[in-house]
Amino acid sequence: MKVAIIMGSNSDWPILEPAEKTLKEFGVEVEVVVASAHRTPNLVHEFAAGARERGVEVIIAAAGLAAHLGGVIAAFTTVPVIGIPIAGGPLNGVDALLSFVQMPPGIPVATMAINGAKNAAIYAVQMLSIKYPELVEKLAANRAKMEAEVIAKGEKLAAERAAK
Ligand code: RP5
Numbered sequence: 001m002k003v004a005i006i007m008g009s010n011s012d013w014p015i016l017e018p019a020e021k022t023l024k025e026f027g028v029e030v031e032v033v034v035a036s037a038h039r040t041p042n043l044v045h046e047f048a049a050g051a052r053e054r055g056v057e058v059i060i061a062a063a064g065l066a067a068h069l070g071g072v073i074a075a076f077t078t079v080p081v082i083g084i085p086i087a088g089g090p091l092n093g094v095d096a097l098l099s100f101v102q103m104p105p106g107i108p109v110a111t112m113a114i115n116g117a118k119n120a121a122i123y124a125v126q127m128l129s130i131k132y133p134e135l136v137e138k139l140a141a142n143r144a145k146m147e148a149e150v151i152a153k154g155e156k157l158a159a160e161r162a163a164k
Contacts, residue, residue, distance in 0.1 A: 008063035022121035048076035
């Protein structure tokens, strides 16, 4: 099972690193690429047109500013694309959010929250779980872990308040 993470610039990487970490925790192979819809359109075309042949099953595309990366990739492949608008510039990611989310009918990009790298990874794993049943159990374990963590946080707060 393989997911590609593609970003418009290496300056996006600190936001995206948690996505790679999460995917690896689920045992998913990750391909990481820097390519820009505006600055390296030929590279983006090559990446997207060959994605399915390379075994990529889901693409996570992240970019900031006037972010056309997700849409352009989706135009060149039928591999599903998850978009992450990256915060940056004077509009702080709202520009990228609108660019990702307002796709014309026929070419969808499943857009996450601004900087929503972790959810992009989990959503990719959920998509892969349709084909790879072992991921269903891992997703359930991940939910159980989160539940335990939230309960522990509540108990910690209650204990701190009681001690005052
Ligand atoms: C976008 O422009 C990139 O995705 C990045 O978020 C933003 C700024 O890129 P750099 O100028 O840091 O290379 O294409």
